[in-house]
Amino acid sequence: MYANSNAPAAQDEASRRRTELWHSAQRKNAWRILPLMIAALILSYIDKNNAGFAALTMTHDLGMTTAQFGFGASLLFVGYCALEVPSNLALYRYGARRWLARIMVTWGLATAATALATGAHSFYVLRLILGAAEAGLFPGATFLLACWFPAEYRTRILAIFMLGAPLASVIGGPTSGLLFQLDGVLGLQGWQWMFIAQGLPAVLIGIAILFVVRDYPSEAHWLTSEERDALNAQLSNESRDSHKTTFAALKDFRIYLLGVIQFGFVIGTYGVGVWLPLILKEYGYGALKIGMLSAIPYVVACVGTYVWARFADKDGQHAFHLRMICVVGTIGFIVSALSLGVVVQLTGISLAVLAVFAARAVFWAIPTRFLGGKAAAGGLALINTIGTLGGFVGTVMVGELKQIYGTFAAGIWAMAAAFFVSALLTFILGRFEPRRHQAAPVGVEPNYQREH
16 A cells, blocks of 8 residues: 555656656757757858859859859759759768768868859859759758657757758858958959858868767767667657658658748748848948848847747647748738838848748748658658759749849749748648647657668
């Protein structure tokens, strides 16, 4: 009788101990893994968008038209999308740590090599190589994070990770402006210094990932055995609704729906990211001031993305939140397109950029709830491939419309329309969204062993 009366208390104490160990493991993992993943994403976005700053003088130096530059800048997404799925399957085969390190080293060198461009055609080739080198980074990082953090906190973790995207412009804009001041040093133009200085850090971060990060919690030497057991138990106990193979995942309608939704708001991601410096240049500002002003929308996005992700995490209605975010983005682009002065335009762009990055943070919590194992590697990559094509379309579209109409307003209206279509598609997505208690871990089988 005495033993029975103490059993609940003993169970409560054991449960409390497991919770403490699990939270301790999560904190250690976050400090170990997130800083490097955020740094990787920051450098990724800087390298995607720094062509917009290069265009301030590069087009003149290389004799390129606006349309030629837009086409060349967009070729990054062609290389990226062509190798996205193969890259992520290789990541699953060789391990996220090794493959992410390889991605960063090769793309850092490719970015620095862009300084060697001598005309439109060499610029085209170098951008294509850069995209191919970087293919698989974002879905690969998402895959890795999903292996380490449980579903109930995944949106928040992804939101913290996604802060790297707006931070890239907060850091990259002013940095690019300052690097332009090196124009003429050692016989190099300002845009050449920018590519070199912003490419080589990716090589160093790639090497750091190789030595600091591990693929699965079972390999985490920084955790105690008790912490590893508690974390494995927490992740393994989550209910699963995942496909067993990549082929099975590729037949899932939700993957293509998610890809098209992402396609819509990614048009805005790079439509703004690549062209914002030239939009601000129309007000007569110099490179340094453009760099400072272009950081404002991304400061707003840093704060707004995390706050919105916390709300989405609390109620688990990710499709609803994604819809509201897309509506905000549509409104932001409409306000910006009115061109009522730099203050109004920056206000509208700030709303749009907030929506772009909040959408990505909330969006990626959805497929990680039903994709698992090898299917996650291929499925996440396919979603990102379809979505990233929006980067190609957005970059080319804004440049071509500027060439035709002589103003960036036409391209901004087109980005508003794309965001609105994504908002409409979330109504369909909501019908397929799993309930909160059905959330499934991603990327690993029980005990965190890869399929063979």
